[in-house]
Amino acid sequence: DIQMTQSPSSLSASVGDRVTITCRASQSISSYLDWYQQKPGRAPKLLIYAASTLQSGVPSRFSGGGSGTHFTLTISSLQPEDFATYYCQQSHTVPRTFGQGTRLEIK
Amino acid sequence: EVQLVESGGGLVQPGGSLRLSCAASGFTYSNSWMSWVRQAPGQGLEWVANIKQDGSQENYVDSVKGRFTISRDNGKNSLYLQMNSLRTEDTAVYYCAREDGYCTGGSCYFWFDPWGQGTLVTVSS
Numbered sequence: 001d002i003q004m005t006q007s008p009s010s011l012s013a014s015v016g017d018r019v020t021i022t023c024r025a026s027q028s029i030s031s032y033l034d035w036y037q038q039k040p041g042r043a044p045k046l047l048i049y050a051a052s053t054l055q056s057g058v059p060s061r062f063s064g065g066g067s068g069t070h071f072t073l074t075i076s077s078l079q080p081e082d083f084a085t086y087y088c089q090q091s092h093t094v095p096r097t098f099g100q101g102t103r104l105e106i107k
Numbered sequence: 108e109v110q111l112v113e114s115g116g117g118l119v120q121p122g123g124s125l126r127l128s129c130a131a132s133g134f135t136y137s138n139s140w141m142s143w144v145r146q147a148p149g150q151g152l153e154w155v156a157n158i159k160q161d162g163s164q165e166n167y168v169d170s171v172k173g174r175f176t177i178s179r180d181n182g183k184n185s186l187y188l189q190m191n192s193l194r195t196e197d198t199a200v201y202y203c204a205r206e207d208g209y210c211t212g213g214s215c216y217f218w219f220d221p222w223g224q225g226t227l228v229t230v231s232s
Contacts, residue, residue: 098152099151
């Protein structure tokens with residue numbers, strides 16, 4: 001199975017900050033990488049697919065990059081509604097696997 | 108509106124069985140791979156199983172193989188998860204999700220969108 005590792009596991013930041021979350025795959029997954037946002041008590045929401053394509057309706061302050069084994073999710077200027085948990089997920093093979101999550105908290 | 112609505116969760120004893128359902132609307136259900144994803148209390152996301160558009164192919168995470176069965180009824184726009192021999196570690200919110208995607212240049216990209224609201228399964232004596 002492909003293991004996905006996110007860093008950091010948690011992050012404290014302020015409104016207006018630029019933050020980057022990293023996701024690493026245990027083997028090359030090309031660009032088969034998606035990012036989700038989850039708020040407490042809610043279902044996950046798709047942000048980015050195919051490593052860098054922004055889902056319709058997602059603010060442009062979110063961006064994704066990388067390929068192979070190293071990927072990033074960047075939020076250019078944090079807004080209050082962005083404080084949540086973020087997950088990466090590979091769609092290269094089954095079983096589909098997720099990173100352990102990065103909890104983004106208000107400083 | 109594209110929507111998925113799960114039902115069937117509840118409290119069950121270890122070794123027991125439960126059948127989850129997911130009703131789809133707002134899209135051509137028969138054209139989509141579908142998945143179940145779970146989340147144990149306070150934990151991360153774990154993909155459980157998926158099924159091809161016509162039901163001819165199923166995939167499972169190792170921890171549920173032989174105990175869980177995913178199925179679908181395209182006539183009813185519905186997805187199911189039959190869970191047998193339940194264990195305490197199966198306690199989680201179970202989400203159904205569409206595997207949307209596209210193919211280009213010989214590569215096919217997939218992602219989970221949308222997700223249902225989830226249904227809680229508690230395995231406890």
